[in-house]
Amino acid sequence: MVSIGGVGVMVLGALVAGTAAVLLALALRARLGTVTAVSVSGLLWSLVAIALVTLVPTRPDVGIVPAETRSESCSWDYGGPTGAAFEVLGFDQRTLNVLLFVPAGAFLVLALGRWWSGLVLAPVGLGLLAAYSLAIELTQLQLARIDRACDVTDLVDNVLGAGIGFVVGLVLLPVLTPWRGRRADH
Template sequence: MDQVGGIESMVLGAFVSGCFFGLVALALARAVGWVTAAAVAGFAWSVVVIALVTLLPLTAIDLQMPADASPDQCSTDYGGPAPEGFWIFSGTQRTLNTALFVPAGALLVLGAARWRVAAWVVVPAGLAALAAYSVGIEVAQLEVASIGRACDVTDVVDNVTGAIIGAALGLFLALVFRPWRHRRRPG
């Protein structure tokens, strides 16, 4: 059996999970409106995509770390050993780590905005959960040497920064789409 990993596995996983969460959005739309349904399903999909991008082995990509060279502790060197370029995203790997969490932060806020009062609890709790998710990813990268990833505290900072930027974008999107107006119509 071929090893799961690399770009093909990431793209296939994103496509399959996107189809699944698209169906979830369709099922939710009648109950909560299309904006909230798309945001909630999109948030769940973005969390799955984050896992695919960060936890699948990097086969055939120059960034993969050999399992026998895997460190036994997380790098606390802020700025870390991130390479200066990444083939799919211009800039640095740090930029990619930040950008990866922006959709989750934006969709979290947009999904919660339908219930304005509850959003005051859901959004901070959701951002804390995204931060914990980032920490969990780094721990998994440290513990599972076979995925060829390195644990780095800088990644957590970049991920949380992306989620916060996304939350600010989500506030803007909530003002544009006003999900609290998309109520279920009687009938």
């Protein structure tokens, strides 16, 4: 049996996805302008990074988690178990869940800020980020092998992070002016 997991796999995946995102940004730059090209690529990279962090097992030695022992439903205990058991750089799990979605929310606004249709599409995209978080939680529930737990607190924290990122994107929009696109780059 081959086990894949751990922080090293997550970091390697993020680096590979980051390289692909840089190449995509370079390819899109001439057509969309630097701000929009970087934002589209950054949004795609952040979605991949979110999937890596939330769906790759935290340890390579997890092994098979028998289906009989996995949870049958999502935890509805808001605030749930304390995130103190999982810390990175002094941040607890709840803070990390919020921070994980901030870039996606910001890049979403900046990627769509070039067009007037972004006024409608950006809020729809925010809803899709919430749906993405829900899909991740449901995947965690169904895939016993990854030894993750479906939790409503994670969903709320993720949506909060996307919302904070959305506001950050709105603040950056008039500064970065993606609608100037190619004219400003030449």
